[in-house]
Amino acid sequence: MRFAARVEVRLRPGIADPEGTTIERALPALGFDDVRGVRTGRSFRFQVDATDVETARRRVQALADRLLANPVIEDSELEVSLEPDSGEP
Amino acid sequence: MRFAARVEVRLRPGIADPEGTTIERALPALGFDDVRGVRTGRSFRFQVDATDVETARRRVQALADRLLANPVIEDSELEVSLEPDSGEP
Numbered sequence: 001m002r003f004a005a006r007v008e009v010r011l012r013p014g015i016a017d018p019e020g021t022t023i024e025r026a027l028p029a030l031g032f033d034d035v036r037g038v039r040t041g042r043s044f045r046f047q048v049d050a051t052d053v054e055t056a057r058r059r060v061q062a063l064a065d066r067l068l069a070n071p072v073i074e075d076s077e078l079e080v081s082l083e084p085d086s087g088e089p
Numbered sequence: 090m091r092f093a094a095r096v097e098v099r100l101r102p103g104i105a106d107p108e109g110t111t112i113e114r115a116l117p118a119l120g121f122d123d124v125r126g127v128r129t130g131r132s133f134r135f136q137v138d139a140t141d142v143e144t145a146r147r148r149v150q151a152l153a154d155r156l157l158a159n160p161v162i163e164d165s166e167l168e169v170s171l172e173p174d175s176g177e178p
Contacts, residue, residue, distance in 0.1 A: 008097075008132050023156070024135075032152055034138040041132040043097050044112075049123040063121055067112070 003048050003056040006079040009069045010041035044068055047083060056080050092137050092145040095168040098158045099130035133157055136172060145169050 011017050020038040027035050044064075050056035057080045064076040100106050109127040116124050133153075139145035146169045153165040 010132070010134070020133075020135075023133075027152075027156075030156065032148070032156075034148060035135050035152065038133060038135040041134070043099070043130040043132045044109075044127060045099070045130070046109075046113075046127040047125050049125075059121070059123060063116075063124065067116075067119065067121075 001050065001052070001056075002083040003050060003053065003080050004083050005044075005046055005048050005056070005060045007044045007060065007064045007068055008041055008077045009044070009064070009074050010039060010077070012073055012075050015073045042068075048080075053080060053082065090139065090141070090145075091172040092139060092142065092149075092169050093172050094133075094135055094137050094145070094149045096133045096149065096153045096157055097130055097166045098133070098153070098163050099128060099166070101162055101164050104162045131157075137169075142169060142171065 017039050019040045023040070024036065024038040027033070027038075048056050048059050050059060057078065060078050060080055064078060065071060069076040106128050108129045112129070113125065113127040116122065116127075137145050137148050139148060146167065149167050149169055153167060154160060158165040
């Protein structure tokens with residue numbers, strides 16, 4: 001079966017986020033004075049083949065921990081769901 | 090009221106994603122031969138003050154369209170939800 005995975009990698013709370021700070025500082029001059037707390041991250045989407053959703057989730061977690069996130073400064077958040085057009089060949 | 094917003098900015102389908110392609114090419118050698126279709130993007134999280142969720146969503150959409158995404162090559166996906174600790178002061 002094929003699963004769709006989304007991984008969002010974000011800086012841990014307390015780790016400085018210069019890009020987010022720069023965006024936030026620019027916002028009031030651009031008419032967005034109702035926005036605060038901007039934090040940036042990276043997202044990854046891909047498909048993973050696995051026999052069930054638990055196996056797929058474990059694979060995605062392993063991939064995120066080993067290759068996508070730096071666990072010293074980053075957290076990763078996963079979403080795994082069955083692909084709509086997945087199924088028996 | 091305060092709302093939590095998440096914006097995911099992704100390259101439109103058909104736009105080349107060299108970072109995703111590079112990750113995908115490296116995966117089999119690292120033991121992940123069950124993963125394909127890697128696409129990368131950027132994520133932004135922030136809080137927005139608004140009177141109701143519709144207004145908040147409009148503000149987040151405007152911010153995403155004007156400042157976060159390049160609409161020529163990128164799509165943006167929004168999530169807006171009431172902050173758990175929001176409410177009357």
